[in-house]
Amino acid sequence: SAPPDGTPLFTVKQAGRRGPTPQQDRAARTKSQVLTAAAELFATNGFRHTSVKDVAERVEMTKGAVYFHYPNKEALAVAVVEHLYAKWPLLLEEIREGGMSSLETAAVMLDRAALAFRDDVVVQAAARLQLERPHIEAELPTPYVDWTLLLTELLSAARDEGQIKADTDPAAAARALVAGFFGMQHISDVLQHRADIVDRWQEVRDLLISAIRA
Numbered sequence: 010s011a012p013p014d015g016t017p018l019f020t021v022k023q024a025g026r027r028g029p030t031p032q033q034d035r036a037a038r039t040k041s042q043v044l045t046a047a048a049e050l051f052a053t054n055g056f057r058h059t060s061v062k063d064v065a066e067r068v069e070m071t072k073g074a075v076y077f078h079y080p081n082k083e084a085l086a087v088a089v090v091e092h093l094y095a096k097w098p099l100l101l102e103e104i105r106e107g108g109m110s111s112l113e114t115a116a117v118m119l120d121r122a123a124l125a126f127r128d129d130v131v132v133q134a135a136a137r138l139q140l141e142r143p144h145i146e147a148e149l150p151t152p153y154v155d156w157t158l159l160l161t162e163l164l165s166a167a168r169d170e171g172q173i174k175a176d177t178d179p180a181a182a183a184r185a186l187v188a189g190f191f192g193m194q195h196i197s198d199v200l201q202h203r204a205d206i207v208d209r210w211q212e213v214r215d216l217l218i219s220a221i222r223a
């Protein structure tokens with residue numbers, strides 16, 4: 010029922026609203042701009058040839074404004090790589106809503122990953138940073154393991170659902186798909202700046218999936 014002083018209920022709810030304040034919104038936008046600028050520089054020039062000064066200049070902010078969000082260049086690299094790995098559970102959730110089979114879900118996950126590696130500069134930067142990890146003094150997430158686990162689970166379900174051969178080893182097939190995808194995206198990047206990644210991925214995918222499909 011309405012509050013005793015007659016204030017419409019929605020005003021009271023607005024007053025207790027837990028959403029971000031305009032200041033918090035602005036800080037979140039700035040932080041995102043800084044991360045994207047760092048990703049663009051990491052993707053193009055690599056970790057060692059990118060400075061916090063370069064990032065600040067790219068977003069027309071002071072170095073202090075960058076340090077407010079990220080204490081150093083290594084923190085920027087960690088944030089970029091963490092952004093890469095945060096994408097996949099959300100993507101899996103979205104694909105699962107489509108009600109596809111486990112095998113189709115695995116294939117579509119990697120199809121979408123190919124598009125992300127072609128179009129998303131944060132993903133491109135994360136892939137380069139993972140190759141440069143020996144020169145980055147920070148704890149970066151271990152590469153490949155998330156994908157291998159995700160695909161192992163999907164292929165185990167696909168085997169149980171009769172979509173792939175009963176004698177398939179899901180973990181071995183998952184490792185082959187991750188290796189195939191990683192190698193494919195790396196070669197496409199070196200030779201074609203990933204312009205042909207979708208075609209190259211479809212070749213790898215069709216060969217590997219046809220080898221295990223029931």
Ligand SMILES: CCC[C@@H]1OCC(CO)=C1C(=O)O
Pocket residue numbers: 122135136139151152153154155156186187188190191194
């Ligand atoms: C999906 C294949 C693996 C994927 O390819 C590039 C890359 C960057 O390190 C990956 C990862 O860490 O999982």
